[in-house]
Amino acid sequence: MMKVVFDIDNTLYSYSETGFSQYMLGKITEFIADRLNMEPEAAKKLGLGYLESYGLPAFPLHKYHGVDLVDFCRFVNSCDYSRLTRSEELIQLLQRLKDAGHDLWIMTNADMPHAHSVLDALDIKHFFVDAATNELRGFDCFLQWDHSEPKMQNKPQRGAYEALHRMLDPSVPHNDVVMIDDAIANLEAPHHLGWRTVWISHGNELPSTVTYKPDVVVKNIFELPTSPEFLAMSSTA
Structure with a gap:
């Protein structure tokens, strides 16, 4: 069984469809x-x-300029969530992963209200809710900072992923954790920790400065069900 960790923005949906970026x-x-x-x-x-x-920008604005973190997140993440649309393809993908016994998680540099709003609009929040606690299996910017103290790190910094792994379960083998993200920078630390990585490339080429290769590269999340590498990964874990 894998712990499959999804980024939210531009991963579960596309910025090009919403203008959120x-x-x-x-x-x-x-x-x-x-x-x-x-x-x-x-x-x-x-x-x-x-x-x-x-x-x-939230943490350095707080550290160097005294900005209130909650104030920043509420202001920046006030999106028009009606622009998001339910996708049957996405629902089927998540259902297949759940049926295979994998635990689905969210890791986002946004805050939890934003995460809830996006997942609700996409009608997929139930896939990420812990049946025992009825709580969202999510790791937002505030949880990343809290659990990586005293450094207070968030993606793409290594301490944020180490903190999430402790929350997932320190006994879970690193290669049983999968990180799915559209930002290639957010996959470097998980790669070096031994996690498996999936890059949602949106058709971009791997930058020449990247010294590692993600385990799976797809143009968008809807290509995952037909990716031989991802199918092999999700069926053997």
């Missing part, structure tokens, strides 16, 4: 400009720099 980047710029009293261009540059260096 540009919307959230715009909200980050707006938030920084307002809270730090900066010009929009300077705010955008700061936000993108933190996003590239930390995987999420």
Whole structure:
């Protein structure tokens, strides 16, 4: 049995279908400009720099500028979730994984309200709910920070994945954990930890700076059921 960990944004759905990426980047710029009293261009540059260096601007904004983390997440993640549509293909994929006995988890650099909203809109939250506790099997930015103290790390930093593995169960072999993500940077630490990795490439080529190869590469999540590598992975674990 595998622990299959899904990223949410641009993995379970596509940014190109919702416009969420540009919307959230715009909200980050707006938030920084307002809270730090900066010009929009300077705010955008700061936000993108933190996003590239930390995987999420929230923590460095909190650490270096005293920004409230909850305030940031609520402001940036205020998406129009009606743009998301239920996909029978996605539901069938998740059902097959559940029927095969695998545990499904969420790991996101967004907050838990955003995770619940996306999963509800896609009508797939029940696949990620623990039957015993009725709680979402999710690891959001706040849980990543809490469980990786004192470093307070989030994807793509190694400490965030180590913290999730402790939550999954430290006795679970590393090669029985699968990370599925659209950001290639978010798969490097899991790869080096011995997890198996699936890259949702959206048709992009593997960057020349990447020194490892994901176990599975698909254009979008709907290609997983026909990927020989993923089928072999999910049937032998």
